[in-house]
Amino acid sequence: MVRLIKEGRILDPSLGLDLVGDLLIVDGTIRGVAPSIEYPEKVDTISARGCLVIPGIVDIHVHLREPGEEWKEDIESGTRAALHGGVLRVACMPNTKPPNDSPEVTSYILEKARERAHVKVYPIATITKGQSGKELTEFGRLKEAGVVALSDDGKWVSDASLMKKALLYAKNFDLPLISHCEEPNLSNRGQINEGILSAKLGLKGIPFSAETIAVVRDLLLLKETNSYLHLAHLSVKESIPFLRWAKEEGLSFTAETCPHYFTLTETEVDGYNTIAKVNPPLRTEEDVQAIKHALKEGLIEVIASDHAPHSPLEKEVEFELASFGMIGLQFLLPLSYDLVRQGFLSQQKLLEYLITNPARVIKVDPPNFREGSPAEVVIFNPEKDWVVTEECILSKSKNTPLLGRTIKGKVEAVILGEGVFRL
Numbered sequence: 001m002v003r004l005i006k007e008g009r010i011l012d013p014s015l016g017l018d019l020v021g022d023l024l025i026v027d028g029t030i031r032g033v034a035p036s037i038e039y040p041e042k043v044d045t046i047s048a049r050g051c052l053v054i055p056g057i058v059d060i061h062v063h064l065r066e067p068g069e070e071w072k073e074d075i076e077s078g079t080r081a082a083l084h085g086g087v088l089r090v091a092c093m094p095n096t097k098p099p100n101d102s103p104e105v106t107s108y109i110l111e112k113a114r115e116r117a118h119v120k121v122y123p124i125a126t127i128t129k130g131q132s133g134k135e136l137t138e139f140g141r142l143k144e145a146g147v148v149a150l151s152d153d154g155k156w157v158s159d160a161s162l163m164k165k166a167l168l169y170a171k172n173f174d175l176p177l178i179s180h181c182e183e184p185n186l187s188n189r190g191q192i193n194e195g196i197l198s199a200k201l202g203l204k205g206i207p208f209s210a211e212t213i214a215v216v217r218d219l220l221l222l223k224e225t226n227s228y229l230h231l232a233h234l235s236v237k238e239s240i241p242f243l244r245w246a247k248e249e250g251l252s253f254t255a256e257t258c259p260h261y262f263t264l265t266e267t268e269v270d271g272y273n274t275i276a277k278v279n280p281p282l283r284t285e286e287d288v289q290a291i292k293h294a295l296k297e298g299l300i301e302v303i304a305s306d307h308a309p310h311s312p313l314e315k316e317v318e319f320e321l322a323s324f325g326m327i328g329l330q331f332l333l334p335l336s337y338d339l340v341r342q343g344f345l346s347q348q349k350l351l352e353y354l355i356t357n358p359a360r361v362i363k364v365d366p367p368n369f370r371e372g373s374p375a376e377v378v379i380f381n382p383e384k385d386w387v388v389t390e391e392c393i394l395s396k397s398k399n400t401p402l403l404g405r406t407i408k409g410k411v412e413a414v415i416l417g418e419g420v421f422r423l
């Protein structure tokens with residue numbers, strides 16, 4: 001089967017490619033990029049006029065909820081949502097039930113993914129057994145089983161000496177550690193950002209220090225161990241100067257944020273809106289601006305969704321009882337594209353943050369348009385508006401404060417190997 005994508009703006013950050021033209025795919029493999037391609041035989045032509053033609057997005061922070069919480073999401077539904085968002089590879093966090101802390105759970109996830117996933121799935125295992133923060137998992141065996149990274153996401157490894165040991169072991173096994181930066185004694189039972197709004201609503205706040213103290217401790221341990229660390233979902237302005245310090249020190253780290261931390265503020269939870277309850281919490285406008293500037297400065301260089309599905313069972317309850325998290329796979333690209341519209345990032349830079357940098361964190365080759373690479377192609381119309389409705393959310397869970405709102409930027413089609421999905 002021959003497919004020709006015509007007249008798109010073709011961008012590939014891994015090749016530094018940026019041209020208006022055609023992309024040729026033969027039998028699921030990239031066969032050429034040029035200003036104009038004519039093919040002698042009959043071909044399936046896909047018009048990309050006015051659209052960006054980009055490699056698939058790599059989202060390294062996704063909760064697929066399988067095994068154990070399949071009423072919220074499973075590998076099939078989560079990866080279907082990913083496909084519709086132009087996310088063609090996902091790394092799934094290990095805080096499932098049971099948690100992915102053994103090669104057996106890793107194998108189960110990989111087997112399920114082989115049977116049912118719509119996009120490539122990379123499992124992440126826990127740093128500590130049962131995420132208890134007490135005893136390290138078997139890094140070597142987990143790597144052999146196929147994990148690409150280790151994280152106790154949802155929890156911080158509070159014991160500094162254990163985290164130091166983890167950083168040293170991870171270096172030996174060449175496995176990246178991902179830290180959920182949250183000092184639990186400071187965030188203890190907190191519900192939303194600590195400030196005027198938490199006082200007004202009478203909800204316990206989560207102070208900026210809960211994140212920043214964790215960031216600083218982890219960076220100090222990193223300096224001492226000369227290892228590598230990825231900092232997940234940064235949300236507060238106070239964390240940023242320490243990233244700058246770590247860059248100046250030449251530490252080997254990457255920092256991540258999520259679209260909700262640069263597009264939404266804490267005002268979303270006003271009126272006790274549990275749908276906007278997320279961890280770390282939505283912060284203030286000042287924090288949103290600081291995160292955008294940190295992206296511009298390259299201090300934060302990975303954008304991930306932290307897709308965290310929850311059903312009404314976990315959300316339509318009293319605020320204190322509601323679970324933390326919101327879905328994000330289908331909004332990752334359109335919301336992130338706001339950074340281009342607002343002049344914070346170039347198109348190429350944004351694609352580095354969404355494709356090549358996250359791939360580098362988990363040490364895989366990014367989707368790309370080199371001749372001979374498998375087709376992992378996304379056609380994205382940055383100008384098309386769409387209204388977020390329950391029907392267009394492919395995830396089993398619909399927990400997003402964006403319901404009913406209009407979003408700019410839509411994935412129009414995905415070409416994945418031999419398959420084409422016109423969305």
Ligand SMILES: [Zn+2]
Nearest residue numbers: 153154180232
């Ligand atoms: Zn987390």
Ligand SMILES: [Zn+2]
Nearest residue numbers: 093153154306
């Ligand atoms: Zn998470």
